[in-house]
Amino acid sequence: MKTIVIIQARMGSSRLSGKILKPLGEVDVLTYVTSRCRKIQGVSEVIVATSLLRQDDAVEQWCVENGIACFRGSEEDVLDRYVQCAKQYEPDYVMRVTSDCPFVDYEMANDIVAIMERERVDIVDVVGEMPRGLAVELISYKALLFIHENGQEPRHREHVTYYAYEYREQFQRAVYDVPVNRLYPELRITLDTEEDYALCQAVASHFNNSLVSNSDVIQYLVEHPEVAKLNTHIEQKPVI
Template sequence: MTTGVVIQARMGSTRLPGKVLKPIAGRPLLDHVVGRLSMMRANAVPIVATTVESKDDIIARRCTELGVECFRGSELDVLARFTECARVYALDHIVRLTADNPFTDIEELDRLIELHLAAGNDYTHSFGVLPVGVGAEIFSRAALESSNRDGHRANHREHVNEYIQENPAIFRIGQLAVPAAKNHPEVSLTVDTEADYVRACRIAESRAGCWISTVEALAYDRALH
C-alpha cells in the first residue's frame, strides 16, 4: 500500500503571482513545504503536482534541485491532475497539500494518516479544527477516481475535494480531532495575499524558520496583532 503526499503548486496565482517560490527566511516557500515532510513518521512519497504550462517550468526545475518527484498535468482541472498523478505513481492513498502553506502541522498530518487508514475512510481531513493553512486532507484512490468520474461541475474540477464534501452519503468521511491548544480554525496561517506573505516571513524568522510548531506560530501571530 503506497501513500503519496501530493503538493499542489503553480506560478499563476491570481492574488499573489509566483508566491510558491517567493523567499521566506532565505528559502523559497516551496522548499519549506517539502522540507517539513522530512519530519513525518509515516512512509509517504512526496510529489509536487504542477502544470504543463511553460510558466511552471521553473517549479519543475526547483523540484529537480530539491530531489523531489514532480508530476505535470492540467492547470485548471486540478482534480484530473491529482487523479492522473495517483495513477502514474500507483498511489493507494493521496494526501493533498498546497504549496502556499509553509506551516503544515506534521504531527497532526501523521495522526491524520493513521486515522484515515485505521478507520478505512474514503476521505479524512483536519479542516475546521486547525488554523487555515496548517491542516491537510487524505483521499483513498477509489474516492479520488470516483470524484474524477462523477464530479463534473467547475468547483469539483478546481477544488478536488468538493464532490466528496457535497456527497457525504456515498463516502466514508472522517475529521481529525486535535488538541485544544491547536484548535484555532479562526486563524489563517496560509499565504494568499501580500499581507499573508509578510506575516509568514515574520513568523518564520521568529523561530527556526518554517520549522516552527503550530502552537509557537499561533503565539507569534497573536503577538503580531
Template sequence: MRVNVFIYARFNSSRLPGKVLFKIGNETVLGICINKLKTIPNLNLIVATSDKQTDDPIAKWCDTIGVHHFRGDLQDVAERTIQCINDYPCDVFFRVNADSPFLQPFLFRKALAIISKNQRIDVVSNVYKRSFPYGIAVELINTQTYLKYVGDFNASEREHITSYFYRNDSIFNIVNIEYEHNYSQLRWVLDTPEDWARLNELHTIYPDLYNLHLEQLIRIQKFN
C-alpha cells in the same frame, strides 16, 4: 499501504504570483513544505504542477533538488490528479497546497494512523468541519474512492478536488480531526501581499517561525 503526497503548485497565483518559490531565509516556501513532509517516513512526495510555460520555474526547481514532479492541466486539477495516480500508483494520497509552510507533520501522522486502522475510510480531514487555523490543513483521500467518483465532479469540484466529498458527506465515510478549541478564525496562510509582509515581520522576531508547533503559532497570533 502506498502513500503519496501530491503537492499542488502553480506559479501564476492571481493574488501573489510566484509565492511558492519565495525565499524565507535560505529556503523556498515550497521547500519548507517538502522538508517538513520528509520528516514523515514512507511518503512518496510528488509536486503536481501544470504543463504551462509559466510553471517552468517550479519544474526546474524540482529537478534541481531532486523532487519528483508531474505536469498536467492547469485548471482541471482533478484530471491532473488522475494522471499523477497513473504515474505514481498509491492506495491513499494527501492533498497539499504548496503555499502551506505552516503545515503540521503531526496531523499527517495522525491521519495515517486513523486510515491504517480502517482502510474503508474515504477521507480523513481537519477542514471538513474547521477548528484549526486557516492554512493548517490535512486531507488524506482513499484513491479507490477518488477514482470511482471523480467523474461526477462539477467544474468547481474539479479545481477543489475534496469539496465533492464534503458536499456529499452522507454517502462517504469521512473522519474529521478536530482541535480541542476552535481556532478557525486564525490565519497562518500565505495568500496575499499583506500575508507576506506580516509573515516576514514575524520571521524577524521568531527566526524559527516556520518550524514551530501549532500551539506555539496560536500563542504568537494571540499576542501579535
C-alpha cells in the same frame, strides 16, 4: 498501506504572482512546504504537481534542483492533475497539500495517517476550526477515482476533494478532532496576498526553522497580536 503526498503548485496567482518560490526565512516557500511534508510519518513519496504552462517550468526546475519528484498536468482541471499524478504511484491513499500553505501541519498529518491506518475509510474529516493554512486532506485513491468520474462541475475539478464534502453520504468517513492548541480560527497562516506574505515572513524570521511546530507558531501569533493582525482583513475567495 501506501500513502503519497501530492502538493499542488503553480506560479500563477491573481493576488500574489510567483508566491510559491518567494524567499521565506533562509530558504523559500516551496522548501517549507516540501520539507514539512517529508516529516509526515508513513508517507512513501512527496510529489509536486504543477501545470504544463511555460511559467511553471520554474517549478519543475526547482524540483530538479531540490531532488523532489515533479508531475505536470492540467492547469485548471486540478482534479485530473491529481489523478494522473497518482496513477504513476498506484497508492492506496493520497494526501492533498496546497503549496500556498508553508506551515502545513505535519504533526496533525501524522495523526490523520494513523487514523486512516486503523480505519481504512475513504476520507478523514477534520473537525474543528483551526487557522487557515494548516490543514491537509487524506483520501483513498479509490475515492479519488470515483470523484474524478462523477464530479464534473467546475468546483469539483478545481478543488479536488470538494465532491466528497458535497455528497458526504457516498463515502466512508472517519473523524479527526483538531487539538485544543490548534483551535484558533481567527488566525490566517496561508499565502494569498502581500499581507499574508508579511505575516509568514515574520514567523519564519522569528523561528528560523522550517520544521517549527505549529503549536509554537500559534503561540507566537497569540503573544504578538501586531503580527497576527497583519492579514486579518483578508477575505478568502469563495468556492463557485
